[in-house]
Amino acid sequence: MDTQKEQKTxxxxxxxxxxxxxxxxxxxxxVHFILSVYALHLAFQKHCEFQWMHFLGALxxxxxxxxxxxxxxxxxxxxxxxNLN
Numbered sequence: 703m704d705t706q707k708e709q710k711t712x713x714x715x716x717x718x719x720x721x722x723x724x725x726x727x728x729x730x731x732x733v734h735f736i737l738s739v740y741a742l743h744l745a746f747q748k749h750c751e752f753q754w755m756h757f758l759g760a761l762x763x764x765x766x767x768x769x770x771x772x773x774x775x776x777x778x779x780x781x782x783x784x785n786l787n
Contacts, residue, residue: 741767
């Protein structure tokens with residue numbers, strides 16, 4: 703009889719981890735989503751227009767983009783309020 707445990711592939715290890723830690727994985731997904739939305743808001747606020755590189759950076763790396771936004775001095779444009787009077 704073989705007493706060694708069966709070797710799992712990295713994919714199987716990830717699947718096992720997610721099954722055992724579902725609550726933590728859902729919480730990470732929620733936090734990542736919220737920070738992604740905030741980073742996308744900052745990306746638009748930075749240049750007052752849509753730019754692909756900033757959009758992709760904010761979408762895929764929200765933690766780094768938020769740090770980048772504040773390290774480079776924040777927003778370049780002012781909030782425009784339309785006066786309807």
